[in-house]
Amino acid sequence: MAFKSYQNQAKVLVKDYLLADPFIPYTSILGGLFACKMVYDLIQLISAFSCKSYTSLTKMQRIEWNNRGISSVHAIFIASMSLYFVFGSDLFSDQHLDGLITFRSSPLSTFTLGVSVGYFLADLGMICWLYPSLGGLEYIIHHSLSGIAVAYAMFTGEGQLYTFMVLISEVTTPEINMRWYLDMAGLKRSNAYLINGVVIFFAWLVARILLFIYLFYHVHLHYDQVTKMHTFGFLLVFSVPSALATMNLMWFGKIIKGLRKTLAKRQ
Template sequence: MRMAVSKKSVTVFKSYQSQAEVLVKDYLLSDPFIPYTAVFGGIFACKMLYDLIQLISTFYFRSYAGLTKIQRIEWNNRGMSTVHAIFIATMSLYFVFWSDLFSDHRLAGLVTFRSSPLSTFTLGVSVGYFLADLGMIFWLYPSLGGIEYIVHHSLSGVAVAYAMFSGEGQLYTFMVLISEVTTPEINMRWYLDITGLKRSIAYLINGVMIFIAWLVARILLFIYMFYHVYLHYDQVLQMHTFGFVLVFAVPSALATMNLMWFGKIIKGLKKTLAKSQ
Protein backbone atom coordinates (compact mmCIF):
# COMPACT_ATOMS: atom_id res chain seq x y z
CA MET A 1 0.00 0.00 0.00
CA ARG A 2 2.75 2.42 0.99
CA MET A 3 4.74 1.52 -2.13
CA ALA A 4 1.72 2.25 -4.34
CA VAL A 5 1.21 5.66 -2.69
CA SER A 6 4.92 6.39 -3.06
CA LYS A 7 4.89 5.53 -6.78
CA LYS A 8 1.80 7.67 -7.27
CA SER A 9 3.50 10.61 -5.52
CA VAL A 10 6.58 10.24 -7.71
CA THR A 11 4.40 10.14 -10.84
CA VAL A 12 2.51 13.27 -9.77
CA PHE A 13 5.78 15.08 -8.95
CA LYS A 14 7.26 14.17 -12.35
CA SER A 15 4.09 15.37 -14.04
CA TYR A 16 4.28 18.77 -12.30
CA GLN A 17 8.01 18.95 -13.06
CA SER A 18 7.37 18.27 -16.73
CA GLN A 19 4.66 20.93 -16.86
CA ALA A 20 6.96 23.44 -15.17
CA GLU A 21 9.74 22.71 -17.66
CA VAL A 22 7.34 23.22 -20.57
CA LEU A 23 6.12 26.51 -19.03
CA VAL A 24 9.67 27.82 -18.63
CA LYS A 25 10.92 26.63 -22.03
CA ASP A 26 7.91 27.47 -24.21
CA TYR A 27 6.76 30.65 -22.49
CA LEU A 28 8.95 32.31 -19.87
CA LEU A 29 12.23 31.81 -21.77
CA SER A 30 10.95 31.70 -25.35
CA ASP A 31 12.35 34.55 -27.46
CA PRO A 32 9.16 36.71 -27.56
CA PHE A 33 8.73 36.53 -23.78
CA ILE A 34 12.37 36.90 -22.67
CA PRO A 35 12.23 40.73 -22.28
CA TYR A 36 9.12 40.60 -20.09
CA THR A 37 10.38 37.66 -18.04
CA ALA A 38 13.69 39.43 -17.49
CA VAL A 39 12.11 42.77 -16.48
CA PHE A 40 9.73 41.21 -13.96
CA GLY A 41 12.54 38.94 -12.79
CA GLY A 42 14.76 41.99 -12.26
CA ILE A 43 12.08 43.77 -10.22
CA PHE A 44 11.44 40.63 -8.16
CA ALA A 45 15.20 40.14 -7.59
CA CYS A 46 15.49 43.75 -6.37
CA LYS A 47 12.69 43.17 -3.85
CA MET A 48 14.32 39.96 -2.63
CA LEU A 49 17.74 41.61 -2.36
CA TYR A 50 16.31 44.58 -0.45
CA ASP A 51 14.67 42.29 2.11
CA LEU A 52 17.74 40.04 2.37
CA ILE A 53 20.08 42.99 2.94
CA GLN A 54 17.71 44.34 5.59
CA LEU A 55 17.68 40.96 7.35
CA ILE A 56 21.47 40.48 7.22
CA SER A 57 22.20 44.04 8.30
CA THR A 58 19.86 43.76 11.30
CA PHE A 59 21.75 40.76 12.67
CA TYR A 60 25.35 41.41 11.62
CA PHE A 61 25.87 45.22 11.61
CA ARG A 62 25.50 46.89 15.00
CA SER A 63 25.55 50.38 13.48
CA TYR A 64 22.46 49.53 11.39
CA ALA A 65 20.14 49.68 14.40
CA GLY A 66 21.32 53.20 15.24
CA LEU A 67 20.39 54.62 11.84
CA THR A 68 17.26 56.63 11.17
CA LYS A 69 14.44 55.04 9.17
CA ILE A 70 15.41 56.81 5.93
CA GLN A 71 19.08 55.92 6.45
CA ARG A 72 18.16 52.26 6.83
CA ILE A 73 16.13 52.45 3.63
CA GLU A 74 19.08 54.02 1.80
CA TRP A 75 21.41 51.40 3.30
CA ASN A 76 19.23 48.61 1.84
CA ASN A 77 18.79 50.45 -1.44
CA ARG A 78 22.53 50.92 -1.91
CA GLY A 79 23.13 47.25 -1.17
CA MET A 80 20.62 46.38 -3.87
CA SER A 81 22.26 48.75 -6.36
CA THR A 82 25.70 47.30 -5.56
CA VAL A 83 24.60 43.76 -6.43
CA HIS A 84 23.00 44.99 -9.67
CA ALA A 85 26.14 46.96 -10.55
CA ILE A 86 28.39 43.92 -10.07
CA PHE A 87 26.05 41.78 -12.18
CA ILE A 88 25.56 44.20 -15.08
CA ALA A 89 29.19 45.40 -15.18
CA THR A 90 30.44 41.80 -15.29
CA MET A 91 28.01 40.83 -18.05
CA SER A 92 28.75 44.01 -20.00
CA LEU A 93 32.50 43.43 -19.87
CA TYR A 94 31.90 39.89 -21.11
CA PHE A 95 29.76 40.96 -24.07
CA VAL A 96 31.99 43.88 -25.09
CA PHE A 97 35.45 42.36 -24.71
CA TRP A 98 35.20 38.55 -24.53
CA SER A 99 32.07 37.39 -26.33
CA ASP A 100 32.08 36.82 -30.09
CA LEU A 101 28.59 38.31 -30.37
CA PHE A 102 29.81 41.81 -31.25
CA SER A 103 33.11 40.83 -32.89
CA ASP A 104 33.88 42.46 -36.24
CA HIS A 105 35.89 39.46 -37.43
CA ARG A 106 34.13 36.32 -36.22
CA LEU A 107 30.49 37.03 -37.10
CA ALA A 108 28.89 38.39 -40.23
CA GLY A 109 26.26 41.11 -40.29
CA LEU A 110 25.94 44.59 -38.88
CA VAL A 111 27.24 44.94 -35.33
CA THR A 112 24.47 47.41 -34.52
CA PHE A 113 21.76 44.78 -35.06
CA ARG A 114 23.26 41.85 -33.19
CA SER A 115 21.66 40.35 -30.11
CA SER A 116 21.16 37.01 -28.38
CA PRO A 117 18.70 35.59 -25.84
CA LEU A 118 21.33 36.01 -23.12
CA SER A 119 22.15 39.62 -24.01
CA THR A 120 18.44 40.49 -24.18
CA PHE A 121 17.77 38.79 -20.84
CA THR A 122 20.69 40.64 -19.23
CA LEU A 123 19.37 44.00 -20.41
CA GLY A 124 15.89 43.10 -19.17
CA VAL A 125 17.18 42.44 -15.66
CA SER A 126 18.82 45.87 -15.73
CA VAL A 127 15.57 47.52 -16.89
CA GLY A 128 13.84 45.85 -13.94
CA TYR A 129 16.42 47.35 -11.59
CA PHE A 130 16.08 50.86 -13.05
CA LEU A 131 12.29 50.69 -12.70
CA ALA A 132 12.51 49.47 -9.10
CA ASP A 133 15.08 52.08 -8.14
CA LEU A 134 13.22 54.90 -9.88
CA GLY A 135 10.08 53.88 -8.03
CA MET A 136 11.90 54.18 -4.69
CA ILE A 137 13.46 57.51 -5.67
CA PHE A 138 10.08 58.99 -6.62
CA TRP A 139 8.36 57.54 -3.55
CA LEU A 140 10.92 58.99 -1.13
CA TYR A 141 11.98 62.03 -3.17
CA PRO A 142 14.41 63.68 -2.56
CA SER A 143 15.80 61.46 0.22
CA LEU A 144 17.37 58.89 -2.12
CA GLY A 145 18.55 61.35 -4.76
CA GLY A 146 17.70 64.57 -6.52
CA ILE A 147 16.80 65.41 -10.09
CA GLU A 148 20.21 64.28 -11.40
CA TYR A 149 19.46 60.71 -10.30
CA ILE A 150 16.05 60.81 -11.98
CA VAL A 151 17.59 62.08 -15.23
CA HIS A 152 20.39 59.49 -15.10
CA HIS A 153 18.06 56.55 -14.38
CA SER A 154 15.43 57.70 -16.88
CA LEU A 155 17.92 58.10 -19.74
CA SER A 156 19.60 54.80 -18.90
CA GLY A 157 16.30 52.95 -18.53
CA VAL A 158 14.90 54.20 -21.86
CA ALA A 159 18.12 53.37 -23.75
CA VAL A 160 18.42 49.91 -22.20
CA ALA A 161 14.74 49.12 -22.78
CA TYR A 162 14.96 50.17 -26.44
CA ALA A 163 18.05 48.01 -27.02
CA MET A 164 16.33 45.10 -25.27
CA PHE A 165 13.05 45.22 -27.23
CA SER A 166 14.45 46.22 -30.63
CA GLY A 167 17.78 44.38 -30.57
CA GLU A 168 19.46 47.51 -31.92
CA GLY A 169 22.60 49.07 -30.50
CA GLN A 170 23.07 46.49 -27.74
CA LEU A 171 26.86 46.75 -28.06
CA TYR A 172 26.84 50.47 -27.23
CA THR A 173 24.33 49.89 -24.44
CA PHE A 174 26.69 47.39 -22.82
CA MET A 175 29.61 49.79 -23.27
CA VAL A 176 27.72 52.45 -21.31
CA LEU A 177 26.60 49.93 -18.67
CA ILE A 178 30.23 49.03 -17.92
CA SER A 179 30.29 52.38 -16.11
CA GLU A 180 28.25 50.71 -13.35
CA VAL A 181 31.59 49.32 -12.15
CA THR A 182 31.94 52.60 -10.21
CA THR A 183 28.72 52.08 -8.23
CA PRO A 184 30.09 49.70 -5.55
CA GLU A 185 32.87 52.18 -4.69
CA ILE A 186 30.41 55.08 -4.49
CA ASN A 187 28.13 53.06 -2.23
CA MET A 188 31.05 51.97 -0.05
CA ARG A 189 31.98 55.63 0.41
CA TRP A 190 28.48 56.27 1.77
CA TYR A 191 28.65 53.22 4.07
CA LEU A 192 32.01 54.32 5.49
CA ASP A 193 30.71 57.84 6.03
CA ILE A 194 27.46 56.79 7.73
CA THR A 195 29.27 54.40 10.09
CA GLY A 196 31.74 57.07 11.25
CA LEU A 197 34.78 55.86 9.28
CA LYS A 198 35.26 58.99 7.22
CA ARG A 199 38.76 59.55 8.61
CA SER A 200 39.88 55.94 8.24
CA ILE A 201 42.50 54.61 5.81
CA ALA A 202 39.72 52.58 4.18
CA TYR A 203 37.93 55.82 3.28
CA LEU A 204 41.10 57.17 1.67
CA ILE A 205 41.72 53.99 -0.32
CA ASN A 206 38.10 53.98 -1.42
CA GLY A 207 38.46 57.57 -2.65
CA VAL A 208 41.46 56.62 -4.79
CA MET A 209 39.57 53.62 -6.18
CA ILE A 210 36.63 55.85 -7.11
CA PHE A 211 38.97 58.22 -8.96
CA ILE A 212 40.63 55.40 -10.94
CA ALA A 213 37.41 53.52 -11.70
CA TRP A 214 35.61 56.72 -12.75
CA LEU A 215 38.48 57.80 -15.00
CA VAL A 216 38.61 54.43 -16.76
CA ALA A 217 34.92 53.46 -16.89
CA ARG A 218 33.18 56.82 -17.22
CA ILE A 219 35.72 58.97 -19.06
CA LEU A 220 38.14 56.87 -21.13
CA LEU A 221 35.61 54.16 -21.96
CA PHE A 222 33.12 56.75 -23.21
CA ILE A 223 35.82 58.16 -25.49
CA TYR A 224 36.41 54.63 -26.80
CA MET A 225 32.68 54.19 -27.36
CA PHE A 226 32.39 57.39 -29.40
CA TYR A 227 35.45 56.31 -31.41
CA HIS A 228 33.79 52.93 -32.07
CA VAL A 229 30.63 54.71 -33.24
CA TYR A 230 32.79 56.83 -35.58
CA LEU A 231 34.40 53.71 -37.08
CA HIS A 232 31.00 52.02 -37.53
CA TYR A 233 29.03 55.13 -38.47
CA ASP A 234 27.75 53.53 -41.69
CA GLN A 235 26.17 50.76 -39.61
CA VAL A 236 24.78 53.19 -37.03
CA LEU A 237 23.08 55.10 -39.88
CA GLN A 238 21.02 52.01 -40.71
CA MET A 239 19.39 51.96 -37.28
CA HIS A 240 15.87 53.31 -36.82
CA THR A 241 15.72 57.05 -36.14
CA PHE A 242 14.95 56.66 -32.45
CA GLY A 243 17.81 54.21 -31.97
CA PHE A 244 20.17 56.46 -33.94
CA VAL A 245 19.28 59.42 -31.71
CA LEU A 246 19.74 57.33 -28.56
CA VAL A 247 23.24 56.23 -29.61
CA PHE A 248 24.36 59.85 -29.59
CA ALA A 249 22.03 61.64 -27.17
CA VAL A 250 22.14 59.30 -24.14
CA PRO A 251 25.92 58.73 -24.01
CA SER A 252 26.51 62.45 -24.62
CA ALA A 253 24.21 63.45 -21.76
CA LEU A 254 25.71 60.82 -19.45
CA ALA A 255 29.25 61.82 -20.46
CA THR A 256 28.49 65.44 -19.56
CA MET A 257 27.16 64.37 -16.15
CA ASN A 258 30.17 62.10 -15.68
CA LEU A 259 32.56 64.99 -16.30
CA MET A 260 30.70 67.20 -13.82
CA TRP A 261 30.77 64.47 -11.17
CA PHE A 262 34.43 63.73 -11.96
CA GLY A 263 35.30 67.33 -11.11
CA LYS A 264 33.60 66.88 -7.72
CA ILE A 265 35.45 63.58 -7.19
CA ILE A 266 38.80 65.26 -7.82
CA LYS A 267 37.98 68.05 -5.35
CA GLY A 268 36.82 65.53 -2.73
CA LEU A 269 39.95 63.41 -3.20
CA LYS A 270 42.17 66.46 -2.81
CA LYS A 271 40.46 67.36 0.47
CA THR A 272 40.75 63.79 1.77
CA LEU A 273 44.45 63.59 0.87
CA ALA A 274 45.11 66.97 2.50
CA LYS A 275 43.44 65.86 5.75
CA SER A 276 45.39 62.61 5.82
CA GLN A 277 48.76 64.39 5.73
Protein backbone atom coordinates (compact mmCIF):
# COMPACT_ATOMS: atom_id res chain seq x y z
CA MET A 1 0.00 0.00 0.00
CA ALA A 2 2.77 2.41 0.95
CA PHE A 3 4.64 1.64 -2.30
CA LYS A 4 1.50 2.22 -4.38
CA SER A 5 0.91 5.52 -2.61
CA TYR A 6 4.45 6.69 -3.46
CA GLN A 7 3.96 5.50 -7.03
CA ASN A 8 0.75 7.52 -7.41
CA GLN A 9 2.45 10.59 -5.94
CA ALA A 10 5.30 10.19 -8.42
CA LYS A 11 2.84 10.02 -11.32
CA VAL A 12 1.10 13.17 -10.12
CA LEU A 13 4.47 14.94 -9.81
CA VAL A 14 5.49 13.99 -13.35
CA LYS A 15 2.11 14.75 -14.94
CA ASP A 16 1.14 17.94 -13.11
CA TYR A 17 4.57 19.52 -12.71
CA LEU A 18 7.51 18.05 -14.63
CA LEU A 19 5.53 17.49 -17.84
CA ALA A 20 2.98 20.26 -17.41
CA ASP A 21 3.14 22.62 -20.42
CA PRO A 22 4.61 25.64 -18.53
CA PHE A 23 7.39 23.53 -17.04
CA ILE A 24 8.34 21.39 -20.07
CA PRO A 25 11.08 23.77 -21.36
CA TYR A 26 12.84 23.87 -18.00
CA THR A 27 12.53 20.18 -17.12
CA SER A 28 13.68 19.17 -20.61
CA ILE A 29 16.76 21.41 -20.42
CA LEU A 30 17.65 19.96 -17.03
CA GLY A 31 17.01 16.49 -18.43
CA GLY A 32 19.36 17.22 -21.33
CA LEU A 33 22.10 18.44 -18.98
CA PHE A 34 21.66 15.39 -16.72
CA ALA A 35 21.72 13.05 -19.74
CA CYS A 36 25.00 14.60 -20.93
CA LYS A 37 26.62 14.01 -17.54
CA MET A 38 25.29 10.45 -17.37
CA VAL A 39 26.46 9.58 -20.90
CA TYR A 40 29.89 11.13 -20.23
CA ASP A 41 30.38 8.98 -17.12
CA LEU A 42 29.11 5.82 -18.84
CA ILE A 43 31.41 6.27 -21.84
CA GLN A 44 34.34 6.92 -19.51
CA LEU A 45 33.56 3.76 -17.53
CA ILE A 46 32.90 1.49 -20.52
CA SER A 47 35.90 2.74 -22.51
CA ALA A 48 38.30 2.27 -19.59
CA PHE A 49 37.36 -1.41 -19.32
CA SER A 50 36.73 -2.38 -22.94
CA CYS A 51 39.03 -0.25 -25.11
CA LYS A 52 42.80 -0.69 -24.86
CA SER A 53 43.60 2.46 -26.86
CA TYR A 54 41.57 4.58 -24.41
CA THR A 55 43.96 3.98 -21.51
CA SER A 56 46.94 5.03 -23.63
CA LEU A 57 45.45 8.44 -24.45
CA THR A 58 46.41 11.66 -22.72
CA LYS A 59 44.02 13.23 -20.22
CA MET A 60 42.78 15.78 -22.76
CA GLN A 61 42.32 13.10 -25.42
CA ARG A 62 40.24 11.04 -22.99
CA ILE A 63 38.08 14.08 -22.26
CA GLU A 64 37.55 14.62 -25.99
CA TRP A 65 36.80 10.89 -26.41
CA ASN A 66 34.04 11.15 -23.81
CA ASN A 67 32.80 14.47 -25.18
CA ARG A 68 32.48 13.05 -28.68
CA GLY A 69 30.47 10.19 -27.21
CA ILE A 70 27.99 12.70 -25.81
CA SER A 71 27.68 14.49 -29.14
CA SER A 72 27.11 11.19 -30.96
CA VAL A 73 24.32 10.13 -28.60
CA HIS A 74 22.69 13.56 -28.87
CA ALA A 75 23.02 13.51 -32.65
CA ILE A 76 21.31 10.13 -32.96
CA PHE A 77 18.50 11.27 -30.67
CA ILE A 78 17.85 14.69 -32.18
CA ALA A 79 18.30 13.60 -35.81
CA SER A 80 15.84 10.73 -35.32
CA MET A 81 13.26 12.97 -33.65
CA SER A 82 13.76 15.71 -36.25
CA LEU A 83 13.23 13.28 -39.12
CA TYR A 84 10.05 12.13 -37.41
CA PHE A 85 8.66 15.63 -36.94
CA VAL A 86 9.59 16.86 -40.43
CA PHE A 87 8.70 13.82 -42.53
CA GLY A 88 6.85 11.32 -40.30
CA SER A 89 4.47 13.40 -38.21
CA ASP A 90 1.53 15.42 -39.49
CA LEU A 91 2.24 18.23 -37.01
CA PHE A 92 3.84 20.39 -39.71
CA SER A 93 1.99 18.93 -42.69
CA ASP A 94 0.41 21.30 -45.20
CA GLN A 95 -2.72 19.15 -44.98
CA HIS A 96 -2.92 19.88 -41.26
CA LEU A 97 -5.29 22.86 -41.04
CA ASP A 98 -4.69 23.66 -37.38
CA GLY A 99 -3.01 27.07 -37.61
CA LEU A 100 0.04 28.36 -39.45
CA ILE A 101 3.03 26.04 -39.92
CA THR A 102 5.36 28.58 -38.32
CA PHE A 103 3.37 28.57 -35.04
CA ARG A 104 2.75 24.86 -34.60
CA SER A 105 4.22 22.91 -31.70
CA SER A 106 3.40 20.09 -29.32
CA PRO A 107 4.53 19.06 -25.83
CA LEU A 108 6.73 16.36 -27.40
CA SER A 109 8.35 18.72 -29.91
CA THR A 110 9.02 21.29 -27.19
CA PHE A 111 10.48 18.65 -24.87
CA THR A 112 12.72 17.35 -27.68
CA LEU A 113 14.10 20.83 -28.37
CA GLY A 114 14.67 21.37 -24.64
CA VAL A 115 16.84 18.26 -24.41
CA SER A 116 18.86 19.62 -27.34
CA VAL A 117 19.26 22.99 -25.61
CA GLY A 118 20.61 21.16 -22.57
CA TYR A 119 23.16 19.43 -24.77
CA PHE A 120 24.28 22.65 -26.47
CA LEU A 121 24.70 24.33 -23.09
CA ALA A 122 26.74 21.43 -21.73
CA ASP A 123 28.93 21.11 -24.82
CA LEU A 124 29.44 24.86 -25.20
CA GLY A 125 30.44 25.04 -21.56
CA MET A 126 33.06 22.32 -22.05
CA ILE A 127 34.39 23.93 -25.23
CA CYS A 128 34.78 27.32 -23.54
CA TRP A 129 36.25 25.84 -20.33
CA LEU A 130 38.87 23.82 -22.23
CA TYR A 131 39.30 26.23 -25.15
CA PRO A 132 40.73 25.57 -27.69
CA SER A 133 41.30 21.86 -26.97
CA LEU A 134 37.77 20.75 -27.90
CA GLY A 135 37.26 23.17 -30.79
CA GLY A 136 38.07 26.63 -32.03
CA LEU A 137 36.01 29.75 -32.63
CA GLU A 138 33.95 28.10 -35.37
CA TYR A 139 32.59 25.59 -32.85
CA ILE A 140 31.65 28.34 -30.42
CA ILE A 141 29.84 30.24 -33.20
CA HIS A 142 28.09 27.06 -34.39
CA HIS A 143 26.92 26.04 -30.92
CA SER A 144 25.89 29.57 -29.95
CA LEU A 145 23.80 30.09 -33.08
CA SER A 146 22.26 26.63 -32.79
CA GLY A 147 21.54 26.99 -29.08
CA ILE A 148 19.89 30.41 -29.45
CA ALA A 149 17.72 29.29 -32.37
CA VAL A 150 16.66 26.05 -30.66
CA ALA A 151 15.93 27.82 -27.36
CA TYR A 152 13.82 30.47 -29.11
CA ALA A 153 11.77 27.84 -30.95
CA MET A 154 11.34 25.88 -27.72
CA PHE A 155 10.20 28.79 -25.50
CA THR A 156 8.00 30.56 -28.09
CA GLY A 157 6.78 27.66 -30.22
CA GLU A 158 7.70 29.65 -33.34
CA GLY A 159 9.55 28.17 -36.29
CA GLN A 160 9.93 24.71 -34.80
CA LEU A 161 9.62 23.11 -38.24
CA TYR A 162 12.67 24.94 -39.57
CA THR A 163 14.56 24.26 -36.36
CA PHE A 164 14.00 20.53 -36.78
CA MET A 165 15.05 20.76 -40.45
CA VAL A 166 18.38 22.25 -39.40
CA LEU A 167 18.80 19.70 -36.61
CA ILE A 168 18.48 16.82 -39.10
CA SER A 169 22.00 17.80 -40.15
CA GLU A 170 23.23 16.35 -36.85
CA VAL A 171 23.00 12.97 -38.59
CA THR A 172 26.57 13.62 -39.82
CA THR A 173 28.01 13.99 -36.31
CA PRO A 174 28.45 10.27 -35.43
CA GLU A 175 30.42 9.72 -38.67
CA ILE A 176 32.70 12.67 -37.94
CA ASN A 177 33.29 11.39 -34.42
CA MET A 178 33.92 7.86 -35.68
CA ARG A 179 36.66 9.22 -37.93
CA TRP A 180 38.36 10.73 -34.88
CA TYR A 181 37.97 7.46 -32.94
CA LEU A 182 39.53 5.48 -35.80
CA ASP A 183 42.43 7.90 -35.89
CA MET A 184 42.99 7.59 -32.13
CA ALA A 185 42.87 3.79 -32.44
CA GLY A 186 45.65 3.86 -35.06
CA LEU A 187 43.36 2.78 -37.91
CA LYS A 188 43.95 5.73 -40.21
CA ARG A 189 45.13 3.43 -43.03
CA SER A 190 42.35 0.87 -42.62
CA ASN A 191 39.45 0.19 -44.98
CA ALA A 192 37.10 1.33 -42.21
CA TYR A 193 38.71 4.78 -42.31
CA LEU A 194 38.25 4.99 -46.08
CA ILE A 195 34.62 3.83 -45.93
CA ASN A 196 33.99 6.34 -43.14
CA GLY A 197 35.29 9.14 -45.37
CA VAL A 198 32.99 8.15 -48.21
CA VAL A 199 30.00 7.95 -45.84
CA ILE A 200 30.81 11.40 -44.45
CA PHE A 201 30.94 12.84 -47.97
CA PHE A 202 27.49 11.57 -48.97
CA ALA A 203 25.89 12.21 -45.57
CA TRP A 204 27.21 15.77 -45.55
CA LEU A 205 26.06 16.35 -49.13
CA VAL A 206 22.52 15.22 -48.33
CA ALA A 207 22.06 16.48 -44.74
CA ARG A 208 24.05 19.72 -44.80
CA ILE A 209 23.91 20.87 -48.43
CA LEU A 210 20.80 19.53 -50.20
CA LEU A 211 18.65 19.64 -47.05
CA PHE A 212 19.47 23.32 -46.53
CA ILE A 213 18.50 24.03 -50.14
CA TYR A 214 15.17 22.32 -49.43
CA LEU A 215 14.80 24.39 -46.24
CA PHE A 216 15.24 27.69 -48.11
CA TYR A 217 12.83 26.48 -50.80
CA HIS A 218 10.27 25.59 -48.13
CA VAL A 219 10.67 29.04 -46.55
CA HIS A 220 10.10 30.58 -49.98
CA LEU A 221 6.88 28.60 -50.48
CA HIS A 222 5.59 29.56 -47.00
CA TYR A 223 7.01 33.08 -46.90
CA ASP A 224 3.58 34.58 -46.14
CA GLN A 225 3.46 32.50 -42.94
CA VAL A 226 7.09 33.23 -42.03
CA THR A 227 6.44 36.98 -42.18
CA LYS A 228 3.82 36.61 -39.43
CA MET A 229 6.48 35.53 -36.93
CA HIS A 230 7.91 38.01 -34.43
CA THR A 231 10.83 40.02 -35.75
CA PHE A 232 13.49 38.08 -33.84
CA GLY A 233 12.07 34.73 -34.97
CA PHE A 234 11.82 35.98 -38.56
CA LEU A 235 15.49 37.00 -38.48
CA LEU A 236 16.51 33.65 -36.98
CA VAL A 237 14.78 31.73 -39.78
CA PHE A 238 17.01 33.45 -42.32
CA SER A 239 20.22 34.28 -40.45
CA VAL A 240 20.94 31.02 -38.60
CA PRO A 241 20.44 28.61 -41.56
CA SER A 242 22.38 31.02 -43.80
CA ALA A 243 25.32 31.19 -41.39
CA LEU A 244 25.29 27.42 -40.83
CA ALA A 245 24.98 26.76 -44.58
CA THR A 246 28.05 28.91 -45.20
CA MET A 247 30.01 27.01 -42.55
CA ASN A 248 28.75 23.70 -43.98
CA LEU A 249 30.06 24.64 -47.42
CA MET A 250 33.45 25.57 -45.98
CA TRP A 251 33.66 22.28 -44.08
CA PHE A 252 32.45 20.38 -47.15
CA GLY A 253 35.40 21.75 -49.07
CA LYS A 254 37.73 20.36 -46.38
CA ILE A 255 35.92 17.00 -46.50
CA ILE A 256 36.44 16.78 -50.27
CA LYS A 257 40.15 17.61 -49.91
CA GLY A 258 40.55 15.02 -47.15
CA LEU A 259 38.76 12.33 -49.16
CA ARG A 260 40.89 13.07 -52.23
CA LYS A 261 44.05 12.80 -50.15
CA THR A 262 42.93 9.48 -48.66
CA LEU A 263 42.01 8.06 -52.07
CA ALA A 264 45.32 9.24 -53.57
CA LYS A 265 47.26 7.34 -50.90
CA ARG A 266 45.38 4.16 -51.86
CA GLN A 267 46.41 4.32 -55.52
